């Protein structure tokens with residue numbers, strides 16, 4: 001359970017004894033997890049382990065049954081999603097979740113204008129907000145979507161939509177970015193492309209990412225936590241987690257041939 | 258470039274509207290006033306529906322409240338309780354519409370989709386039910402009436418002064434609503450329409466945003482109601498009826514909620530249609546329904562959508578090829594319409610009490626009925642043959658016209674460099690077309 005080679009940094013996101021039940025069934029069964037500043041942290045686990053449910057708890061979509069969620073030391077458990085986002089945590093979704101009838105630039109602009117305080121601005125034209133529009137261009141470049149700038153998000157290829165989806169979460173400039181299976185449903189080349197892109201755009205940021213592809217986990221992340229049946233059974237650097245007996249039994253055994 | 262073209266069109270439309278009173282007589286001028294008010298109502302409704310995806314089934318509430326607010330202002334002036342310039346009376350409708358939009362919207366926007374629609378409907382019905390009991394505010398069954406006060410050099414007696422007052426308000430409100438679409442909140446409305454759930458996770462309080470957008474829609478709806486009150490100098494609680502709420506929905510869909518000015522066009526056209534046909538036939542609501550169904554089936558983007566597609570896709574100079582097929586399609590349509598109208602009106606006449614009495618008097622035998630100034634015998638082959646012939650001719654022409662129209666459309670929208678490739682609506686194609694012309 002030791003941190004990897006990096007110097008011990010303070011946790012940005014901390015889960016303590018987090019539980020969530022739907023009716024009788026407990027899906028998250030006492031999760032403890034710490035994501036440290038500047039690290040890329042992977043969350044792996046078999047289908048139905050509760051990874052998305054955990055993300056829904058962290059991002060405010062669900063209210064925890066019990067336990068604590070600390071963001072930069074402050075409790076965010078049970079707060080509304082928009083409040084949590086403004087406190088500095090932004091998420092992407094497992095299923096593509098963009099604004100299909102708006103252009104790529106406009107999708108990003110929604111994320112960016114909110115951060116600039118233009119949430120309900122009524123007496124200013126959006127074209128006059130230079131700082132916002134400059135930043136939109138910057139993000140389009142970062143995400144390598146220049147050629148798609150004015151196309152409707154709904155017309156993009158699936159992998160481009162996934163990139164946009166991530167970019168929208170990133171553009172709110174959170175202190176923690178959480179991505180739910182950013183490479184789901186992609187070909188090998190697309191996966192390699194988006195992983196490289198994620199590495200690029202999250203440089204120096206704190207990332208928690210759900211990922212099924214083990215090679216992605218091993219190349220992208222500093223830390224790995226394994227969630228099985230609503231419980232974290234191991235946390236550590238990729239190599240030690242791979243070597244962990246419990247993990248091999250519970251999860252990796254079926255994946256690694 | 259696209260902006261300036263729409264802008265030019267708006268200026269031209271405004272210029273035409275400004276000169277209309279020179280040509281229109283009393284009755285038509287009054288119709289024009291009502292058309293403009295309906296257009297404003299539809300634009301205001303679309304601000305919530307088309308842009309933010311909030312399909313309100315209860316917008317008559319804010320329309321009616323705006324009207325009553327205006328009437329109370331005018332009545333206060335009439336009774337010399339206070340002074341208020343008549344041209345600014347619609348401000349009263351705006352304020353009341355906005356405040357009730359905030360209040361009712363706060364509840365309705367807790368839900369989305371169908372549930373939102375149901376709450377708006379329920380709130381409007383609530384108003385419709387309690388309005389007659391609050392006779393101090395809404396008058397009794399006959400409502401309240403007053404007169405327009407004079408202001409400066411205007412007496413606001415003649416219709417054309419009312420016309421220009423209405424035009425000014427409709428033009429300013431349309432411009433403001435267009436400007437709204439260019440503000441951050443206006444852009445946020447589009448995002449809410451597309452995917453409210455996602456907006457929440459980007460740091461926006463979507464409930465607050467939707468309440469605010471709904472209230473802005475109600476503000477302009479209140480102005481439309483106030484303009485109606487100024488034009489009619491009276492109203493009663495039936496203005497809150499569900500039919501009025503449904504009407505603006507129909508008009509907006511016929512006009513096309515996907516375009517900015519489509520709903521205004523739809524509302525103006527359908528208001529005119531209602532005014533003309535309701536004098537001629539009792540079946541006019543049936544015809545209105547038929548129009549709605551046909552538009553939804555064959556041009557789901559509405560009139561505005563049709564215009565927009567043509568403006569975007571048809572190459573310059575390729576219009577001529579479309580005229581012939583469209584004329585043929587129009588002819589086929591007219592034949593079918595004639596058949597339908599003849600059938601509906603015949604049935605209508607035959608079912609009237611007067612006709613039934615006449616057959617009884619004739620000993621239960623069919624007697625000829627009068628329609629379109631001619632006499633038709635129910636048992637004559639002519640009476641049956643006429644609609645059948647109309648339907649047959651229209652039905653035969655329609656597939657031909659359809660095929661020709663499709664071919665002409667393909668021809669007119671084909672790209673010069675890639676003629677023969679199937680017309681795809683993808684944006685790269687659109688872009689290369691723009692570059693080629």
Ligand SMILES: Nc1ncnc2c1ncn2[C@@H]1O[C@H](COP(=O)(O)OP(=O)(O)OP(=O)(O)O)[C@@H](O)[C@H]1O
Nearest residue numbers: 022027045046047048049050051052053054094181
């Ligand atoms: N709203 C809900 N109500 C009831 N049960 C739920 C709800 N959401 C999730 N579950 C259940 O919780 C369990 C965990 O689901 P979750 O989506 O979190 O898994 P996951 O680890 O993300 O799986 P995957 O790898 O397939 O995405 C599943 O058995 C699911 O059926």
Ligand SMILES: [Mg+2]
Nearest residue numbers: 051052053094
């Ligand atoms: Mg999942």
